Amino acid sequence: ETGVTQSPTHLIKTRGQQVTLRCSSQSGHNTVSWYQQALGQGPQFIFQYYREEENGRGNFPPRFSGLQFPNYSSELNVNALELDDSALYLCASSRPGDEQYFGPGTRLTVT
Amino acid sequence: GQSLEQPSEVTAVEGAIVQINCTYQTSGFYGLSWYQQHDGGAPTFLSYNALDGLEETGRFSSFLSRSDSYGYLLLQELQMKDSASYFCAVKGDSNYQLIWGAGTKLIIKP
Numbered sequence: 001e002t003g004v005t006q007s008p009t010h011l012i013k014t015r016g017q018q019v020t021l022r023c024s025s026q027s028g029h030n031t032v033s034w035y036q037q038a039l040g041q042g043p044q045f046i047f048q049y050y051r052e053e054e055n056g057r058g059n060f061p062p063r064f065s066g067l068q069f070p071n072y073s074s075e076l077n078v079n080a081l082e083l084d085d086s087a088l089y090l091c092a093s094s095r096p097g098d099e100q101y102f103g104p105g106t107r108l109t110v111t
Numbered sequence: 112g113q114s115l116e117q118p119s120e121v122t123a124v125e126g127a128i129v130q131i132n133c134t135y136q137t138s139g140f141y142g143l144s145w146y147q148q149h150d151g152g153a154p155t156f157l158s159y160n161a162l163d164g165l166e167e168t169g170r171f172s173s174f175l176s177r178s179d180s181y182g183y184l185l186l187q188e189l190q191m192k193d194s195a196s197y198f199c200a201v202k203g204d205s206n207y208q209l210i211w212g213a214g215t216k217l218i219i220k221p
Contacts (some may be wrong), residue, residue: 004153033207042115042198042211043154056207090153097207099144102153 004093004103011080012109021076021106023091031055032074033100034066035090043090049074050096078108087111113137115212117199122218123189124162131184131215133199141202143182144209149195157184157197186217194219 008070013019025032031050045058049068052066063079072093078085086109094099115135121218123129133143142161146154158166160175160182172185186193196216 031207033209035209040213042200042213043209045208046212048207050207056205099156099159100209101156104153104194 004058004091004101005089006103006106008090008106009104010109012111015081015083015110017081018077018079019081019108020087021091021108023074023076023093023103025046025072025074026101027093029093029094029095029101030072031094032068032072032073034074034076034094035093036085037069037088037090037105039087046076081110083110102105112200113203113210115199115201115210117197117212117215118208119213120218122220125189125191125219125221127189128185128187129189129217130188131197131199131217133182133184135199135201135210136181137201137203137210137211138179140177141205142201143173144202145171145173145184146200147199148198148214149196149216160167169212184213189219191219191221193217 004107033048034046037043047057048055049071052068065077088105090105094100117133129193144159145157156172170187175182196214198214200211
């Protein structure tokens with residue numbers, strides 16, 4: 001069984017730029033959730049995708065957007081990057097309502 | 112607002128037992144989860160309680176009291192590899208969104 005993978009592992013961007021983060025879900029999982037984790041804090045829910053549709057969204061502005069593909073992999077896009085967007089971005093896959101399995105994360109630094 | 116409270120840091124000795132408490136205030140409740148996260152790593156699932164009582168999985172146990180909006184994670188026979196941050200997380204208004212505490216850093220001394 002293949003686990004959740006994310007790419008890239010690290011990324012440095014400049015304020016105002018755009019970034020795309022990628023996630024491959026675990027085999028058999030059709031739901032992907034994205035979280036932002038600032039240093040020393042718990043993850044904050046960004047949104048969830050189920051069968052290619054956004055299934056719920058946390059308190060993040062519209063410049064955070066996403067996609068899910070037919071193979072259940074997913075992308076997180078962030079436009080107009082701000083310094084406060086620097087964080088670890090975690091992707092988790094699951095079956096609907098079941099426990100979530102996390103990928104290793106992408107460390108984004110905005111300068 | 113919705114919030115989860117847990118201690119920021121707990122210190123224990125190798126071989127001992129430690130309890131990490133979590134109190135929550137959410138507008139809805141489906142269940143309480145616990146995750147472990149080592150520095151630089153991904154959160155890994157430990158346990159989930161939807162009903163009151165104690166769930167045991169090896170050296171780890173988790174307890175929930177819905178009437179008290181309270182739960183705890185109990186770690187027995189502590190090993191150095193248990194040094195990590197432990198997060199409680201609630202499925203609140205929806206059965207998909209996890210609301211997380213700020214995490215408890217567990218420090219284990221030999």
